[in-house]
Amino acid sequence: MNRDNAIKGTGRILVIGLGPNGLEAERRAALAGCRLLVTAERYRELVAELAAEWIPIAPLDQALAAMARRLPEGDIGVLVGGDPLFFGIGRRLLERFTPEQLEFRPAPTAVQLACARFRLPWDDARLVSLHGRESDAAPDPLAGPSLTARLLAGPKTVVLTDRRWSPDRIAAALKSRLAAVGAEGAAASIRLLVAENLGTAAERLTGGKLAEIADRRFAPLNVLIILHQDAGASAPLGLREAEFAHQRGMITKDEVRAVTLHKLALPARGVLWDLGAASGSVSIEAARLAPGLLICAVEKQRQRLADLRANIVKFAAFAVLPVAGEAPAALDGLPDPDRIFIGGSGGRLAEIISAGTKRLAPGGRMVVNGVTAATREQAPRLLRAAGLTVEISEVTVRRLGADGRALNFNPISIITGSK
Secondary structure (H helix, E strand, O other): OOOOOOOOOOOOEEEEEEEOOEOOHHHHHHHHOOOEEEEOHHHHHHHOOOOOEEEEOOOHHHHHHHHHHHHHHOOEEEEEEOOOOOOOOHHHHHHHOOHHHEEEEOOOOHHHHHHHHOOOOOOOOEEEEOOOOHHHHOOOOOHHHHHHHHHHOOOEEEEEOOOOOOHHHHHHHHHHHHHHOOOHHHHHOEEEEEEEOOOOOOOEEEEEOHHHHHOOOOOOOEEEEEEEOOOOOOOOOOOOHHHOOOOOOOOOOHHHHHHHHHHHOOOOOEEEEEEOOOOOHHHHHHHHHOOOEEEEEEEOOHHHHHHHHHHHHHOOOOOEEEEEOOOOHHHOOOOOOOEEEEOOOOOOHHHHHHHHHHHOOOOOEEEEEEOOHHHHHHHHHHHHHOOOEEEEEEEOOEEEOOOOOEEEOOOEEEEEEEO
């Protein structure tokens, strides 16, 4: 934390949450004792009659600096909407000031009010904030799969929006992404609810499908609820080979897939390259384990790409971006990876490891599944030559049928290089 422990004096910071009933008398009286008031322009008229000096809350860094300078002079009041400790200013205040200097008086959040208006329990909802996330709003075409996965990972997602990430733009982005992978059926099962201007005379509630919401415009102050009835029906790990569309034999065996995902040690956010993805079984389960990942699944063969796309739709693994092409040439337009899985190299293992290592993030991992003797021999040497720390595990799968007969598979070396 970056608290300014040099701030002394008797001043305290009173952080007031504004609810649907406006600024109530008890809270107004508390703010009356403050020498400085910090709030948004839209709330200024609520405190205009108070004698304290007013400064805008944005830009926030400037406001925090002013508060640090003025705190020794006396109490400071901060007026915000809802609960300042729920995706609000509270976290930033606690980073700058000590807990003893802060007092929080929350009001019901916009999320609570929106769910109450639509009569929806929200203890089972996923919460996603796109409010003020400039990096998320950047015009990056590769951000689409990751965003879609975050918003559709569960049956009920509440989204805090802003002027840039408005409900209509989100609906259009989801509609476009689902159409790109042939998931129009999934789009039909999604319903959006928008609560605008909650607690004001201009309050409005709207519900509709993706296309309906994409064609409307909404007030900047709103909460979006995404209902996706087909999401979250099964566990994130444990899919069987038979559940995937795949060409005979061209799929990572269940047991090997589990070990491979363990060795990848997937981060919650970032980028995974799945090279030689085939049916995408590793990508699909990675997407279910870590919905915040963007997964670039590179495959050159047309039928395997068709299987990959079919599996993305079937399992609603919308964080997986199918990339038609062959590594290393196909890697040029992809974002730098935090993890790389090499399931097939097409005889270009040396070039792939070289190109991948240069772009792999510090602390990243590259995992190679060695099926052939050549890969098992070459991969450790190439990874070490690239400066990675190497670990090798050998997996032998033996399945016993109900009749007691054994089905033995060839051993596979799982070679992990850590940067």
